[in-house]
Amino acid sequence: MKKVLLLWLLAFPVFSQTIQFDSLKQALAIVNRQPNGYAKDTQYCRVIKAIMKAYGDINIDSSTFYNSRLIEFCLSRNLESELIYGYQYGGYLSQIKGDHHESINLHYKALVVAEKRNDFKRMAISQGALAHAYTSLKSYGKAINLSKRGLAILSKHPDNEIQMSILNVLGSVYREQGQLEEALKVNTQLYRLARNENDPWYESYGLHAVGRVFNDMGNHAKAIDFYQRAFILSKKTGSIELQGNIILNTADLYIQQKKWNQAYGYCLMAKRMAASVKHGSLLMEADEKLYEIFKNTARPTEALKAYERFVFLRDSLSREKNQQRIEALQAQYDNVQKTNALQNERVKRLAGEVRNQQLGRTANGLFLATFSIIIIAAMLFWNVKQLRTKNRQIDHQKALLENAQAALEGINRTLEARVEQRSGELLTANLELVQKNEEIKKALFKGQSIERKRVAIELHDNLSSLLSAVKMSIQSIDPRYLSEQHQAIYQSLTHLIQNAYAEVRNISHNILPVGLEKDGLAKTLETLVGQLNKNLGIHFSLSILNLEGRLPIEIEFNLYSIVWELINNAIRHSQANTVQITFVRTTVGISLSVRDNGIGMGSENEKRGIGLRNIHTRLESLGGTFDIPQEVGKGTLVHVEIPIEVVFFDGNLTAVGNGR
Helix, strand or coil: CHHHHHHHHCCCCCCCCCCCHHHHHHHHHHHHCCCCCHHHHHHHHHHHHHHHHHHHCCCHHHHHHHHHHHHHHHHHHCCHHHHHHHHHHHHHHHHHHCCHHHHHHHHHHHHHHHHHHCCHHHHHHHHHHHHHHHHHCCCHHHHHHHHHHHHHHHHHCCCHHHHHHHHHHHHHHHHHHCCHHHHHHHHHHHHHHHHHHCCHHHHHHHHHHHHHHHHHHCCHHHHHHHHHHHHHHHCCCCCHHHHHHHHHHHHHHHHHCCCHHHHHHHHHHHHHHHHHHCCHHHHHHHHHHHHHHHHHCCCHHHHHHHHHHHHHHHHHHHHHHHHHHHHHHHHHHHHHHHHHHHHHHHHHHHHHHHHHHHHHCCHHHHHHHHHHHHHHHHHHHHHHHHHHHHHHHHHHHHHHHHHHHHHHHHHHHHHHHHHHHHHHHHHHHHHHHHHHHHHHHHHHHHHHHHHHHHHHHHHHHHHHHHHHHHHHHHHCCCHHHCCHHHHHHHHHHHHHHHHHHHHHHHHHHHHCCCCHHHHCHHHHHHHHHHHHHHHCCCEEEEEEECCCCCCCHHHHHHHHHHHHHHHHHHHHHHCCCEEEEEEEECCCEEEEEEEECCCCCCCHHHHCCHHHHHHHHHHHHHCCEEECCCCCCCCEEEEEEEEEEEEEECCEEEEEEECC
8 A cells, every 4th residue: 555655646746866865955955045935945845855755765754854844834935736745745654654643634634725726636636545544544434435536536637547546445445344346346447447557566456456355255266367367467567565465365365265285385486576575574474374374284393483483574574663763863873973074074174274374374373273273173062062962862762762662562462461361251251142042042942832832732622622512513413304505515514624623633733743842853753754644645755864862942843843834735735646855964954855746836926825934934043044946847845954053162062052
């Protein structure tokens, strides 16, 4: 992202000659001595921007100091165009330092001035930079709105370089939010725009971004294809960082697929590439992935070495940042010493001139020369005093840096301890929540079982008895004394009462199957199939595989109800003469198949009958699914999958139950 921010700023002219810091500062001093006016203002801004940019890659603090001077100068001279640049470059420096709130503050100031001047391209730049800063703060809603506002401006005032920068940020926001379809559209647009502009860096980056989205979607084949295309194109850019990131993301994809050999090869490629330019962060990430590969391929010695290299590089990068700050202070100190050395040489030359003048001058000349020496000595004394003050300041700043580093290490240790403690608390709370959930499920099923028993008893004892009494009363009528019309009504009533009695028995049996709670699902189904084969003209076969022991009672009850519903459907509608019922206990749950050789299901309406909706409702409570493949002329097949939930805690199996 640093390249993206810098590209925005390079859209404007900057004094780009490579000049030493001393020469730049001397040029600034010369400009300051010029009379006020447009020429001085223009030269001052050009020189100070050159100093600011030169420090930008080696000393952020010094660059920030000169950036502040540029902003103050522009405010005092009312130079709005240069002021926008000053605010935007300051926002860029704050973003690099991680001070995202200050970056937002400066870019909003730039946006206000740009809107005042109707400078549309700089407005788009600030909105894109604000979107980047808000993304760093995880404020994705604001980032998306700002990106869209910037793109809306560019639709009327095109600038493809700025548009590619904003698309890059917007694609990252969508991907981090999990809006993968939107991220795919934006990154594809970025790639096509870069290809049209013949920009190999953004073209390669766009392909890489599309590949990362496909990886998040689980489409590893497409992700690999885009990674490979991006890597081939990235070679044209010469950017080791871009190539290394593509290679490491490819290795990470193979790690997800547990293809350890391919992942290992890509990690070694990334290490060789990073080592050629001494790119510490790429080396560190490659060793981190090698550690994961070795750990998962039972190579503990190599895993330990990779982890040690990773930790060493991580600590080295931290020390390197602190060392860079110390070296920058040392450079300032060296500049002061060089200045004093030049002044000492001038003093020596002046002293030599004085000695030469003393040979040919009178006493008055000697007095004047002596007075001059005294003044020079005073200046030298003042310079030495200033040098000592600078030395004390440098020593103080070194001590502050060392103290800050020690405090940071202490904070890191405390944070790691708190994270570990919090992780333990969360694991304990999670286990307690699982246990409470199981207790609630058991209590709920117990209540349901009691209610089912009550309803079944009511149906069996009351409604069945009432229907039996009605049947006996009807049978006491002698149909011989009835007319033909009344005899037909008598036969119809007798048939309806028999059907009602049979339906009541079926409902009672379905609500609370006899023997299910005592004998279990397997034995109850075997008994049911045996009875069906005695009483009906359809042959039922039952196959139970790997079902050893009992399942949770709520799963057994729901499975029995589902089988009963499917059997009733086959009896009533299929016109079949054989029905096959198959139970298989898999490693993750229960697989149930019911197949008949009947007429099949001819329409979607038949597939969505009340019985199948009841099955769907029961499966929803269990987290299960069912499918009815369309096989014309081959009967009906219903396939049901029910997971048996397995809960792991600290790597060990602790609970088994049903549900999602």
